[in-house]
Structures are given as structure tokens and as C-alpha cells.
Amino acid sequence: MDVPSWQDEKLGTMKRAALWLVAVVGEGNTFTKAQLREAFPETAQIDRRMRDLRDFGWQISTNREDAELEAHEQRFVLQGVPVWEPGKATRASTAIAAPQRRQIYARDSHICRSCGITTGQSYEGSQERVQLDIARREVIQADGGKAVELVTECKRCRVGGREFAVDLPAVLAKVRHLGALEQKILAGWIAADQREFSDLERLWGDYRALPAESRDRVREALNTDGEG
Known part of the structure; x- marks a missing residue:
């Protein structure tokens, strides 16, 4: 054609x-x-x-x-579907009805499941207010097939993760390889649907977010303190 x-x-x-x-x-x-x-x-x-x-x-x-x-x-x-060909540009409605949207938000504890931020907060270092939305996430199933599942994400994470697919079998395999104590700790985090990070872990996150010049200053400070 x-x-x-x-x-x-x-x-x-x-x-x-x-x-x-x-x-x-x-x-x-x-x-x-x-x-x-x-x-x-x-x-x-x-x-x-x-x-x-x-x-x-x-x-x-x-x-x-x-x-x-x-x-x-x-x-x-x-390139995807040749939408200019007859019948190729039609699609079923993908709109999420309000009741289903509310149900998904409640199931996901009204937080972005990718970064943990909630409605009403502002992004760190910005006056931009958080807006939650529903993302369609491709999930690889245990049989190798794929399914699309709905998850709550903030607008930033939803845009950045648009092409991301979740490998469920890989996650399950990692769970099975955990020791008994690690599985117990993970089960506690899952039951609470949250994890408290230590001061050191939060500091690591702060360091990772710094520009290169500022990261150099942190390294220098650690070397200086170590020498002292």
C-alpha cells in the first residue's frame, strides 16, 4: 500500500x-x-x-x-501501527471511570507507588504541588505473558515510566532467594505498606541527588574528617 x-x-x-x-x-x-x-x-x-x-x-x-x-x-x-491505513487509527475508550479511579487510589493508599509522595505535598526543592493519576503498567506474568495493570503514580513518575514494564517473575524469584529473617522484615514492610529509612540511608539519597560539584565536596569532607 x-x-x-x-x-x-x-x-x-x-x-x-x-x-x-x-x-x-x-x-x-x-x-x-x-x-x-x-x-x-x-x-x-x-x-x-x-x-x-x-x-x-x-x-x-x-x-x-x-x-x-x-x-x-x-x-x-x-514506528508503531500505521495509523494512516484504513481502520488502524480506531481504538476502544481507555477512560477510567470515577468509581474505579477512587477504588485504585484507596487500594494504593493515596500515594505514588513509585516515589511514595502523596497528594498535597510539594516536590522537594520546588513549589509544584503533587497530582496523582492512574498509570497503566505492563506486567510480565509468571507464564511469560503480559498484562496491563493499573497503579497510582504522580504525574512526574507516570510520564517518566511510560515505557517501563514490570517483571513479576523476577521479583518473585528475588523474594524466594531471601533468607528467613529478610523475608520476615520484608513481610513487615509489606504489611505496613511503608518502610522507615535510617538517617544514613536518607543521607545517601540526599547525596545521590546532588550535582557533581556538590558530590565532590561531600567526598572531600569525608576524606578530611577521616584524616582528622
Whole structure:
């Protein structure tokens, strides 16, 4: 089947964006927000139409998923369903009904299951208030199959983990390899649905979050204290 032109205005914007990626950008290559908007000057929400392609298996990375990218860049990683072909751009509604949404939030203790932050808090070092949402997480099952399960995450973690799949058999295998005492400790954390970190562990987290120059100063301070 011949591939239509991305400039064919009879096509929907999402289809044209997909064709633009294929014809102009090419898999594995980067493009900027400015280039995208220049190609579609008549479309105010072209960024959103581009993101819609992810629902059809298209992989488009930002600097959240690809550390080599700048904030204004994206990478066209992999082509998904050819949405420009007849019948390929249709999809069932994936909206989560309000009662189910409330049930998931309650089941997950109203916290982001990835980072532990709760609604009403602000991200550390920022005035940005936390907003929780429901993420669809791909989970590898014990039989090797895959299933999509729902989990509560904050908006930051939800965006950053979009392409992440959970390997449940690997997690279960690690549990089985724990000693009896370690299993008991883990069971306690699971029962309480939380874990208290020691001051040293929290300090390690603080250190890991520091920029390189500040990490050097911490190392120097430890060396100086050790020598004294």
C-alpha cells in the first residue's frame, strides 16, 4: 500500500504527524519542538496529537526517557501501527471511570507507588504541588505473558515510566532467594505498606541527588574528617 503524504490536509493531524515522523525525521533520529510546530503551524495542539501516537505503539522519547536529549528535543525511536491505513487509527475508550479511579487510589493508599509522595505535598526543592493519576503498567506474568495493570503514580513518575514494564517473575524469584529473617522484615514492610529509612540511608539519597560539584565536596569532607 502506498504511503500518503504527510502534507495531505485531508488526513487527521495525528496521521499526518505519524507520516511526518516517517518521511522527514526517520527512526532513531531526533527532532525539536520548534521543527514540529513549524511543520504544523495551523495546529495549536500538535504536541498532544504526537503524544497520541504512543497509544498505537509508537515510541517517542523525551529527555525524561533519554538522558542524551535536551529539554526541547525528542527522539523518534520506533514506528508503531500505521495509523494512516484504513481502520488502524480506531481504538476502544481507555477512560477510567470515577468509581474505579477512587477504588485504585484507596487500594494504593493515596500515594505514588513509585516515589511514595502523596497528594498535597510539594516536590522537594520546588513549589509544584503533587497530582496523582492512574498509570497503566505492563506486567510480565509468571507464564511469560503480559498484562496491563493499573497503579497510582504522580504525574512526574507516570510520564517518566511510560515505557517501563514490570517483571513479576523476577521479583518473585528475588523474594524466594531471601533468607528467613529478610523475608520476615520484608513481610513487615509489606504489611505496613511503608518502610522507615535510617538517617544514613536518607543521607545517601540526599547525596545521590546532588550535582557533581556538590558530590565532590561531600567526598572531600569525608576524606578530611577521616584524616582528622
